[in-house]
Amino acid sequence: MFSRLGRLVVAQPWAVIGVWLIAIVAVAGLAPKLTATTDQADFLPSHYESIQAMELQQRAFPNSATPAALIVFVRADGGPLTDADAASVAAVAGALGERKVEDVTTVQATPPSQNRLVQVVAVGMTKITSPEDTRQSDAVKDLRTALQEQVAGTDLKAGITGSAAQGLDQQESSQKGMAIIAIATIVLILVLLLVIFRSPVIALLPIVVIFGISSMVGGLLAIVSKAFDLKIDSSVQSLLIVVLFGVGTDYILFLMFRYRERLRAGEDPKTAMVSSVTRVGEAITSAAAAVIIAFGALTLSTLGMFRSMGLALAIAVAVALLAGLTLIPAIVSLLGTKVFWPSKAWQHEPTGARFDAIGSSLGRRPGLYAVASGGVLILLGVFAFGFNPTFDLSSGSTSSASESTIYGEELLKGMPAGSTQPSQVYLSADQGALGADQLGAYRTALAAVPGVGQVGEPVLSEDKAVAEYQVTLTDAPESDAAADTMKGPLRTTAHDAAPAGTTAVVGGMTSIFVDFQAAMNRDYRVVFPVAAVLIMIVLGLLLRSLVAPWYLMASVFLGFAATLGAAVLVFQHLQGDSGLIFTLPIIMYLFVVALGTDYNILMVARLREEAREGHDPHRAAALAFKHAGPTVAAAGVILAGTFASMMLAGNNVLSQMGFAISVGIAIAAFVMAMFFTPAVTALIGRAAWWPGHGGDARPNTTTVTLGKSADADRDAAHR
Template identity: 80%
Template sequence: MFSRLGRFVVRFPWLVIAAWLIAIVAVVATAPKLTATTDQSDFLPSHYESIQAMDLQQKAFPNSTTPAALIVFERADGAPLTETDSATIVNAANQLAGQNIKDVTAIQATPPSENRLVQIAAVDMTKVTNPSDTRQSDAVKALRTALKQDVNGTGLKAGVTGTAAQTLDQTESGNKALAIIMFATIGLILVLLLLIFRSPVLALLPIIVIVGVFMLVGGLVADVSHAFDLKIDSSVQTLLSVVLFGVGTDYILFLMFRYRERLRAGEDPKTAMVSSVARVGEAITSAAAAVIIAFGALTLSTLGMYRSLGPALAIAVAVTLLAGLTLVPAIVSLLGTKVFWPSKAWQKEPTGARFGAAGAALGRRPGVFAAVSGGVLLILGIFALNFHPTFDMTSSSTSNASESVVYQKELLKGMPAGTTQPSQVYLQSGNGPLTTAETDNFKSALAVKGVGQVSEAKLSDDKTIAEYQVTLSDSPESDAALKTVKGPLRDAAHAAAPAGDKAYVGGMTSVFVDFQAAMNRDYMVVFPVAAVLIMIVLALLLRSFVAPWYLMASVFLGFAATLGAAVLVFQHLRGDSGLIFMLPLIMYLFVVALGTDYNILMVARLREEAREGKDPHQAAALALRHTGPTVAAAGVILAGTFASMMLSGNDMMSQMGFAISVGIAIAAFVMAMFFTPAVTALIGRKAWWPGHGGDAREVDLDSEWARLDPERGTARR
């Protein structure tokens, strides 16, 4: 099949290129705008308590909203606010309200905190539901500009925080991060490909192809999201760009390394490309299938965030694979050997001394290599047991220097940490209108440990539903706040509801509590299903029942080692309270799925060598010699691509970039390069059962080892 595809592409390259250009233009021109949401409640199913509370609020209190923003005032010298300062703050709030800033509906100053270190003004804004609606963000910008003028010369300082301000700062931080990542990724790919192939033509080829693929994928994802009403997380654009550049470059590398090998074997350029597609096509298709399955398995998630992210990334990989098998061969078939210009190094077979020596050593002592590489994975994996998830999305998804983060911390000098995002508790009567005694008793019951303030009850028009604003003592996304809502607050609310009544705890902290429960469920469903499906792909590729088991075991070790490395660096060495809660699933997406690529590439070459009659030790040695450079180059580029996320300036992207880049490095340089071939050599021909690794034949072992490691000459196996 792949041979026929290669012949068609090489025979009709202009037709293939034209088809791609028409597809890109048509999809981009007709696709709706891809919008993203930052509202985490959009991703939870309706049976969770936080969503039921939200539905009840919309039914009974449609106009009841938490202030969109908070203005935090304090003295510039840090001293307590005087009566004069407080009066100045009230006057400043009134002046801001009088300026009629667009989409600011009300500004109301509150009394100073008990210690008089801070005073706040609550800002109501036009309610927005569409994630692409920038009215609140624009209002925050105008408010910040006007605020600077109002406090100038008063001895006060002030800043805007709260939901709308945090959303603005997160968006700006995300856009900056995307620009940095794109620039760093493209620069890294160019530099590394120049070093590997010494050709500007080949260095630019992946960039040009992937930019076109990125445009096509963006349009297709927007079409699918619009058609199925999928909620796209705000990080999808960044992840799509990194996946496309990383995976796309990998697939092009796999093809070009084999193309160069066939040219050196004496084939003409067109025949060499057909041979390359035929030989590499099955391996990269299987690798892509494993990645697509891993991403597609996310549709089993209860979280809309992952149900939409999975198909988006699966589409990206599928289109990238198609480009790697058709568009790239078509372009290269037109260029021929000019694709390597001006370098002539492609004409000469490299000595491969390093990889030849490493392959020879592995072939002689596979047990040592398996024990050392497996030991490294196991030791790092032990640290994964200390993984602690954190839901602090506010500070971790933007710069610590952003105004919303700075003034949220200033707010803590005098106000409960939950002031910016109070929780809502609802009491719904099943026995007619609520009485004053019932609402008062229920309010008293909510004053549990971890709760700073509880407001008076606000009754619905028919007096059957009461709403309480509950300000937590801790930051809404903190571990302590989640613990309060999950335990004492929900328990107290449910227990205090009179017979026949129901109580619901809502708000963002409650959403995070339910998020945690949903993710624990997903870990038990998505991971096993994906593992089984990937094993089926491996079994079909390798025609083996044995190999998929130890390959998946090595992938699991790689996953644990990656998580352990992140825990070691961020929790133990840097002292962070935890890692971002979505990190294990993100690692699953990239480390398990993409890391499997390298295993597949290495084992496919192992099987190829075995089918040519090499014994298991020789096959492992030759596979490392020939495939090691490809895996190393691809691993460096993909790991470097993800490492660029660490330049974004926020903790969430830094943690994700570190974990994924380390995971890819482990997958390439420990798992695929040493652990997998060493274990395969130890198992021997049984690794290919019930198939066979090739017919045994007599081989001059001494000459084989001398060819693999010429510096050492003849050696015993």
């Protein structure tokens, strides 16, 4: 199949390129606009309590909302606010109200905090109805400009925090981060490919091609998202850039390394490209299938965030694979050996014997290499037992220098940490109206809960059947401590203390985080094993073996544990963070398992190829390391580097993700695929391919290309 595909593409390169150009223009032109959301409530199913509370609030209090923004005032010298300062705050609030900022509905000054270090002005805004609705963000921008004009010349300094301001700062941080990631990724790929091939043509080839197909990927994602009504998380777009450039470049590398090898074996350029597609097509397709399956397993998640992420990344990998097998061969077949210009190194086998020497050593002592590489994985994996999940998604996705973060910290000097986003408890009567005695006793019960700072007076719906209590926690709403309060004493008390004939639900951001955790725990039990089983099936079909998939997946699981352990070691032990973002394990699992399997597949496919050419298991391992090692090393450096660029985005969420995934890919390439897999395969011997015949020599098997046998030069390729 891949031989026929290669011949077709090389015979009709202009037609292939034309079809791609038409498809890119058509998809990009017809696709709807792709939008993203940062509202985690968009991703939870309706049976969770936080979503039930939100739906009840919309029915019973359609015109009620917590302040969208909080203007925080403090003295510039850090001292307590005087009566004159409080009067100035009231005057500023009045002036801001009189400016009639668009979509600002109320501007209400509150009394100074009890210690008089902070005073807050609550700002109500028009409700937003969709991720595309920018009215609150626009209002925050206008308010910030007007606020600085008002406090100029006073002893006060002020800034805006709260949900609307945090949303704006997160959006700006995300956009800045995406730009940094894109630039860093492109520069890294250019530099590394220049170093590897010494050719600006090859260095630019992945950039130009992947940039061209990226609009197609975005268009396909927008079409599918609209068709299935999926919400796209803002972090997915950052991952999409990295995956598309990283994986796409990897597949191009796999092809170009084999193309250069066939040219050195004496084949003409067109025949060499057909041979390359024929020989690496199955490995690349199987590797991509493993990645697509792993990402596709996310569609089993209860969280819309992961369903949309899996869909987006699966589409990106599928398009990158198709381009790697058709568009790239078509372009290279037109360029021929000019693709290596100005370097002439492609004409000669490198004189350096580093990979040859290491491969020979591995072939002689596979047990030593298996123990050493396995020991590294186990040693790092021990630290994984110290993993502590944290649910602080909000502050982690915003720069610490943002205004909402700075003044959120100022607010803590005089107000409970939960003031930025209070929780809501809704008490509803099963029949009739709520009684005054019920309301008072219930408020007293809520106020006595450990971790609750204050409970507002109940607000009744028009029919007096539902009461809303604003509950301010003593800890920041996104913190681990607030989550513990929510899922422990607060929800328990809210439910148990509800008077007879009433029911209670708890809502708000902290409640959403707690439900997010419950959904994630369910996904761990479902998505992990499903992805593992499906990837093992792909490996079994590729290798025609029932043995190899087991130890290959075992090595990948060791790699996952080592990666998680490395992240725990760096962030929790060395950096002193309280924990890692709780979504990290499932994202890391999928990337390390899927992309790590890529390198295992490339190495084990070469192992099988060498065994089929008559080499014993030890010699096959040595030759596989010699020939596939440089490809795996180059691909691993590029892919790990592209994910590492996420650490430059300026927020903790992307930093943790970038570090963990890049380290995981480095472990997968430089420990698992290059050493552990060939060493274990050499130790197991021909039994690794049972019950198939992957290890049996096939000296008479030929691969027919453009009128020429590739096998005639096979021995020369290995000299």
